[in-house]
Amino acid sequence: MDRLNANQPLDYKKKNNPKKAPSIWRDAFHRFLKNKYAILGLVILTFMFLFSFVGPYFSPYLDAKIDVSKGNQPPSAEHWLGTDNLGRDVLLRLMLAGRISLTIGIAATLIIILIGGTLGSIAGYYGGWLDVIIMRLADIIYAMPGLPILIMLGAIMSDLKIPPSQRIYYVMFILGFVSWVGLARLIRSQILSLKEQEFMLATEVLGLRDSKKIIKHLFPNVLPTVIVSATLGVASSILAESALSFLGLGVIPPTPSWGYMLSAANNMIDFAKRPWLWIPPGVAIMFSVVAINFIGDALRDAFDPRQKI
Amino acid sequence: MSEPLIEVKNLKKYFPIRGGVLQRTIGYVKAVDGVTFTINKGETLSLVGESGCGKSTVGRTIIRLYDKTDGEVFYKSIPIHSLKKSELRKLRPKIQLVFQDPFSSLNPRLRVGDAIGEALLDHGLISKNELRDKVIETLEICGLAPYHIDRYPHEFSGGQRQRIGIARALILDPEFIVLDEPVSSLDVSIQAQIINLLMDLQQQKGLTYLFISHDLSVVEHISTRVAVMYLGSIVEMAARDELFDHPLHPYTQALLSAVPIPDPDLKRERIILEGDIPSPANPPKGCKFHTRCPIAKDICREQIPEYKDVGGGHFVACHLV
Amino acid sequence: MAKNIVEFRNLKTYFYTEEGVVKAVNDVSFSIREGETVCVVGESGCGKSVTALSLMRLIQSPPGKIEGGEIIFDGRDVLKLSEAEMRKIRGNEIGMIFQEPMTSLNPVLTIGEQLMEPLMVHKFMSKKEAWNKAIELIKQVGIPRAEQIMTSYPHELSGGMRQRIMIAIALSCDPKLLIADEPTTALDVTIQAQILDLLRKIKQERNMALMLITHDLGIVAEMADYVVVMYAGKVIEEAPVRELFKNPKHPYTRGLLKAKPIIGKRQDKLYTIPGQVPNPIGLGNYCYFSDRCEYAMDICRQKIPQLTADENGHKVACWLYEGEWKK
Numbered sequence: 001m002d003r004l005n006a007n008q009p010l011d012y013k014k015k016n017n018p019k020k021a022p023s024i025w026r027d028a029f030h031r032f033l034k035n036k037y038a039i040l041g042l043v044i045l046t047f048m049f050l051f052s053f054v055g056p057y058f059s060p061y062l063d064a065k066i067d068v069s070k071g072n073q074p075p076s077a078e079h080w081l082g083t084d085n086l087g088r089d090v091l092l093r094l095m096l097a098g099r100i101s102l103t104i105g106i107a108a109t110l111i112i113i114l115i116g117g118t119l120g121s122i123a124g125y126y127g128g129w130l131d132v133i134i135m136r137l138a139d140i141i142y143a144m145p146g147l148p149i150l151i152m153l154g155a156i157m158s159d160l161k162i163p164p165s166q167r168i169y170y171v172m173f174i175l176g177f178v179s180w181v182g183l184a185r186l187i188r189s190q191i192l193s194l195k196e197q198e199f200m201l202a203t204e205v206l207g208l209r210d211s212k213k214i215i216k217h218l219f220p221n222v223l224p225t226v227i228v229s230a231t232l233g234v235a236s237s238i239l240a241e242s243a244l245s246f247l248g249l250g251v252i253p254p255t256p257s258w259g260y261m262l263s264a265a266n267n268m269i270d271f272a273k274r275p276w277l278w279i280p281p282g283v284a285i286m287f288s289v290v291a292i293n294f295i296g297d298a299l300r301d302a303f304d305p306r307q308k309i
Numbered sequence: 310m311s312e313p314l315i316e317v318k319n320l321k322k323y324f325p326i327r328g329g330v331l332q333r334t335i336g337y338v339k340a341v342d343g344v345t346f347t348i349n350k351g352e353t354l355s356l357v358g359e360s361g362c363g364k365s366t367v368g369r370t371i372i373r374l375y376d377k378t379d380g381e382v383f384y385k386s387i388p389i390h391s392l393k394k395s396e397l398r399k400l401r402p403k404i405q406l407v408f409q410d411p412f413s414s415l416n417p418r419l420r421v422g423d424a425i426g427e428a429l430l431d432h433g434l435i436s437k438n439e440l441r442d443k444v445i446e447t448l449e450i451c452g453l454a455p456y457h458i459d460r461y462p463h464e465f466s467g468g469q470r471q472r473i474g475i476a477r478a479l480i481l482d483p484e485f486i487v488l489d490e491p492v493s494s495l496d497v498s499i500q501a502q503i504i505n506l507l508m509d510l511q512q513q514k515g516l517t518y519l520f521i522s523h524d525l526s527v528v529e530h531i532s533t534r535v536a537v538m539y540l541g542s543i544v545e546m547a548a549r550d551e552l553f554d555h556p557l558h559p560y561t562q563a564l565l566s567a568v569p570i571p572d573p574d575l576k577r578e579r580i581i582l583e584g585d586i587p588s589p590a591n592p593p594k595g596c597k598f599h600t601r602c603p604i605a606k607d608i609c610r611e612q613i614p615e616y617k618d619v620g621g622g623h624f625v626a627c628h629l630v
Numbered sequence: 631m632a633k634n635i636v637e638f639r640n641l642k643t644y645f646y647t648e649e650g651v652v653k654a655v656n657d658v659s660f661s662i663r664e665g666e667t668v669c670v671v672g673e674s675g676c677g678k679s680v681t682a683l684s685l686m687r688l689i690q691s692p693p694g695k696i697e698g699g700e701i702i703f704d705g706r707d708v709l710k711l712s713e714a715e716m717r718k719i720r721g722n723e724i725g726m727i728f729q730e731p732m733t734s735l736n737p738v739l740t741i742g743e744q745l746m747e748p749l750m751v752h753k754f755m756s757k758k759e760a761w762n763k764a765i766e767l768i769k770q771v772g773i774p775r776a777e778q779i780m781t782s783y784p785h786e787l788s789g790g791m792r793q794r795i796m797i798a799i800a801l802s803c804d805p806k807l808l809i810a811d812e813p814t815t816a817l818d819v820t821i822q823a824q825i826l827d828l829l830r831k832i833k834q835e836r837n838m839a840l841m842l843i844t845h846d847l848g849i850v851a852e853m854a855d856y857v858v859v860m861y862a863g864k865v866i867e868e869a870p871v872r873e874l875f876k877n878p879k880h881p882y883t884r885g886l887l888k889a890k891p892i893i894g895k896r897q898d899k900l901y902t903i904p905g906q907v908p909n910p911i912g913l914g915n916y917c918y919f920s921d922r923c924e925y926a927m928d929i930c931r932q933k934i935p936q937l938t939a940d941e942n943g944h945k946v947a948c949w950l951y952e953g954e955w956k957k
Contacts, residue, residue, distance in 0.1 A: 573851040585791065
């Protein structure tokens with residue numbers, strides 16, 4: 001039920017500047033900070049970033065050589081999370097893998113938003129033949145089965161002998177390219193329904209410029225959809241990279257990624273006898289994904305004026 | 310009599326019906342099928358009719374929210390439908406529209422102050438510094454309080470939102486406002502407040518209204534002249550008193566007699582029309598009303614009646630008048 | 631005098647929302663007699679629909695909950711009945727039609743199926759009997775070509791036709807009471823006239839009680855025998871229709887009557903009730919209309935007035951009249 005509280009003239013904390021309306025960003029920021037889950041998500045995610053990008057410099061094993069004789073050791077005071085079959089420190093591997101996985105997750109999502117957002121908006125706003133072309137293209141990509149495509153592209157990358165250090169960029173791009181369709185469709189349908197709303201007709205009656213119609217009226221109403229699907233996108237990109245690596249198609253050794261590390265569980269013996277190899281990356285993925293989802297939900301609510309401050 | 314502000318000449322608006330795999334046009338909904346009228350400066354012309362009669366489409370086509378199919382609309386002799394887009398944009402502030410639905414006509418993510426003030430700023434009609442004072446002044450004219458300026462639409466009731474919608478139009482200092490069922494979704498006690506506000510504003514600012522409504526009692530209260538629409542055409546148009554005291558078209562008569570009157574002792578002879586309104590995609594031949602008309606003759610089924618002046622600016626389209 | 635078919639006694643239906651408790655129906659008592667048309671009138675949010683839904687036990691829970699009171703229907707307290715017993719009353723002893731004829735019919739079933747279903751469930755009719763009865767009902771609600779309508783789907787009918795079908799369904803089991811919740815609000819005036827005419831006719835033929843919920847005082851004047859006026863979850867006035875229109879007592883009722891433009895009575899300026907309906911959350915111990923009332927006195931802001939009857943049976947909840955009866 002709506003709270004019709006417009007008639008209670010109080011709650012003016014911003015008395016110092018009554019000449020100006022409090023900005024929507026400031027309100028959103030306040031709402032965001034009030035959300036416990038948002039803070040929790042932010043803390044976890046910050047920790048994951050520090051862990052991945054700064055953590056390795058504190059590891060004594062950064063320059064260590066492969067030493068098979070120290071392989072497959074369970075966690076100990078020396079190796080907190082044990083070592084893998086080549087004697088590498090799992091904790092260090094986990095940190096380095098985080099760099100890759102987090103980068104892929106976020107970058108792939110940015111690519112999805114860029115392609116999907118732009119094409120979806122154009123299709124929805126202008127309609128006509130542009131809409132037809134974009135949407136048919138989306139249909140084609142959508143109709144192609146995802147995993148076989150990824151496998152195919154992975155195989156092509158292997159054939160082209162792309163160096164492992166660069167593969168990550170290709171993986172990001174591939175993930176972005178095959179997943180923009182969902183977002184584009186979502187945004188297009190949102191814009192189509194928004195265009196039917198009377199307040200969009202009202203902008204025409206008022207004679208507003210197109211740029212203003214889009215930036216002030218269309219964009220803020222599409223934003224929540226983008227935020228939510230972006231956060232889901234980060235999570236699913238991390239997971240998709242895991243799947244690719246699991247199949248040996250994503251990042252390849254020696255570069256680690258959480259997904260690749262997780263594929264240790266593929267091996268019956270590792271799975272049964274050496275849980276320190278696959279539990280830590282699993283936990284890392286889970287925490288990052290949950291944290292990003294918390295932040296996404298909080299952002300969506302933060303930009304909704306119907307939520308209490 | 311004062312000079313005409315808006316002249317509508319044989320305006321037609323057909324919406325294509327698409328069908329089939331290729332979405333080809335397979336027919337037309339003749340929402341507005343040739344209407345002609347003028348609105349004089351400072352008066353309120355009401356368009357009444359039932360749902361689907363095309364009254365809202367007329368309102369929206371007049372201000373070119375929809376492109377016409379045929380005919381022309383003149384605002385102070387400027388042909389609105391022949392203007393370039395940039396010229397039309399410059400004209401926009403002068404011809405405004407207030408929507409029916411106070412909920413969907415306001416952007417939920419825009420503060421009331423922004424919603425009201427943005428167009429003024431966008432047209433360069435005011436500086437940023439003066440804007441806030443101007444918005445507050447307009448809010449107060451429309452019966453809202455200055456502190457409402459930083460609120461969001463969801464914090465307001467339907468009646469207050471309608472005031473915001475009116476303020477949004479009013480701040481541009483328009484000459485002509487299309488009021489598209491502005492009180493239909495409001496409760497009786499709030500409805501009276503909005504009607505009074507609209508009439509006060511008209512008096513103070515010399516506004517000209519096109520008032521679109523299905524509620525005859527409200528129309529009788531607010532109008533200078535009234536036009537009755539049925540299936541895309543005007544069937545009768547006259548000055549308010551003339552139309553309500555001497556309705557000539559059988560449809561107008563039936564409409565008037567169908568309105569419930571809050572007086573339990575009043576026993577009226579009621580004309581109850583048979584059947585439903587035909588689809589505007591496939592209107593009846595001859596007089597469009599003949600399928601429901603209690604006094605239809607053979608001629609009504611064959612010939613379209615002429616829309617003629619029967620004296621004193623009382624227009625009617627009926628063979629039997 | 632005919633006996634009561636429904637009696638609401640101190641009904642309280644609350645909704646528990648995030649912002650607080652909404653007392654949608656707040657201590658409401660009134661009754662409907664056999665064969666009588668009672669109009670419940672009020673503005674949106676006054677609790678008129680919730681009162682009817684409480685009788686049908688159709689309150690969504692959560693957030694809604696019937697917190698107290700009794701609703702005696704035909705000698706039984708419906709609030710104490712089991713869900714199974716309630717199903718026997720719904721659609722059988724009490725029929726209900728809603729505002730939106732568009733959404734109250736199932737779009738994937740034919741009109742015939744929807745008409746025959748209650749007959750077969752409640753009246754244990756065979757398919758053949760139900761079919762014949764359904765055709766008879768369609769004819770009764772004034773729709774020609776009944777056989778053809780039986781096999782049509784809802785989208786093939788106009789709004790007015792659908793509302794007629796809704797009435798036919800509601801009538802199918804010969805209910806003792808028909809609840810009509812804003813039955814004509816979504817319809818055009820000429821169609822509204824048809825539907826009101828139909829309701830009046832069938833009510834007379836069947837000697838059925840009609841609880842008509844509306845915001846339109848014109849409809850009240852035309853249809854009602856007895857009127858109940860609600861405001862912010864409370865009954866503030868009730869009286870026989872002539873008495874109410876001739877001698878409205880509560881300032882809100884009077885304001886409503888004056889605020890509505892009436893055909894044939896031209897006036898320069900409409901009377902308005904200032905302000906708006908109060909926020910339903912956290913209403914205190916005072917007359918809820920007091921902040922909009924031009925006659926408000928100190929006591930109005932301190933105590934809730936009780937519904938009290940005068941010698942003509944005209945009940946009003948207003949402190950203005952408290953003195954009169956004490957004399």
